[in-house]
Amino acid sequence: MKPIDLRSDTVTHPTAAMRQALAEAEVGDDVFGEDPTVLRLERQAADIMGKEAGLLVPSGTMGNLICLLTHCQRGDGVLLGDRSHIFNHEVGGLSALGGLVPHILGNADDGTLPIDALERAIHPDDIHCAPMRLICLENTHNFCHGAPLSADYMNTVGALAKDHGLKLHLDGARLFNAATALDVTPDELAQTADSVMFCLSKGLSAPVGSLVCATEEFIRRARKWRKMLGGGMRQAGHLAAAGLIALKEPMSQLKMDHENALHLALGLEKTPGIELDLHRVKTNILFFRLEHSRISPRTFLDSLAQRNIKILLTGPAEFRAVVHREITRQDIDMVTDAILQLVTG
Numbered sequence: 001m002k003p004i005d006l007r008s009d010t011v012t013h014p015t016a017a018m019r020q021a022l023a024e025a026e027v028g029d030d031v032f033g034e035d036p037t038v039l040r041l042e043r044q045a046a047d048i049m050g051k052e053a054g055l056l057v058p059s060g061t062m063g064n065l066i067c068l069l070t071h072c073q074r075g076d077g078v079l080l081g082d083r084s085h086i087f088n089h090e091v092g093g094l095s096a097l098g099g100l101v102p103h104i105l106g107n108a109d110d111g112t113l114p115i116d117a118l119e120r121a122i123h124p125d126d127i128h129c130a131p132m133r134l135i136c137l138e139n140t141h142n143f144c145h146g147a148p149l150s151a152d153y154m155n156t157v158g159a160l161a162k163d164h165g166l167k168l169h170l171d172g173a174r175l176f177n178a179a180t181a182l183d184v185t186p187d188e189l190a191q192t193a194d195s196v197m198f199c200l201s202k203g204l205s206a207p208v209g210s211l212v213c214a215t216e217e218f219i220r221r222a223r224k225w226r227k228m229l230g231g232g233m234r235q236a237g238h239l240a241a242a243g244l245i246a247l248k249e250p251m252s253q254l255k256m257d258h259e260n261a262l263h264l265a266l267g268l269e270k271t272p273g274i275e276l277d278l279h280r281v282k283t284n285i286l287f288f289r290l291e292h293s294r295i296s297p298r299t300f301l302d303s304l305a306q307r308n309i310k311i312l313l314t315g316p317a318e319f320r321a322v323v324h325r326e327i328t329r330q331d332i333d334m335v336t337d338a339i340l341q342l343v344t345g
């Protein structure tokens, strides 16, 4: 039986159309700039994001790191959220490889960095302080329950960064989810970002790949960092071909994923022993807590696994479920039934 895998949207498999495109792709050596399919994907990604140029990278983690390395010098300060993926889930690469100094601000529950906290943190050029160079935002914000950050907020931070001579990087791993939830186009959210990274490999279901989009000059330097980090891929057009399919109307699938996530949330909210903030479920990610006297979080996870249901334990009694293309309404009803049985059985 196919597992119901809610651990992440990264588990999605390439679609039949992607597999076919991947097999038939016209390819060349991309390190020499000779892969026509990669060039096409990079052009298309840049157009969608409203930027001059794009760069295909093997992963979102490498894409974010490349952007930080391209914006900053060793010893520079970077403003980041305490719940951000770059700070918590990218192996500390910004410090280990970039020599950068993370300046951590508390994320609000809606995924934003409060404007007043940002303003306080952007200190003038004090002799004692690492020079502040960059602000990073995440949209949707994964560990803030997949919250989408509005275009207004993005523009406000963009203007603030500009006023203070800072750059703005957008970790838009799930930017298409944000655009879908807010009913805007991705470029409206990326407009004031100096660089944006988004993933093909999550809800968009491509097997591998992320894109960095920015000015031509930035991408030229980013390409060099990609090579240094070992991310120069040769006949990457096979991957790019799947990416081009992923970018064909991605938002209709994501809209369905969001509806399904809400359906799951509504089911869980009614379940005794499950604590879930319904109003925070806005995209394809939901978090919930188990408050049960007899069932430990570990037992809960194992019992679900026995029923072929996989979710992620993210805190002492906190779980994350991510809805994607391969999760149907029927799957969701099976999950809520299984959880209800577990907690009441």
Ligand SMILES: *Cc1c(COP(=O)(O)O)cnc(C)c1O
Pocket (backbone or CB within 6 Å): 058, 059, 060, 061, 062, 064, 085, 086, 138, 140, 141, 142, 171, 173, 174, 199, 201, 210
């Ligand atoms: C998944 C994710 C990334 C990194 O993507 P990988 O391709 O897994 O390296 C970056 N930022 C956020 C917010 C993510 O959810």
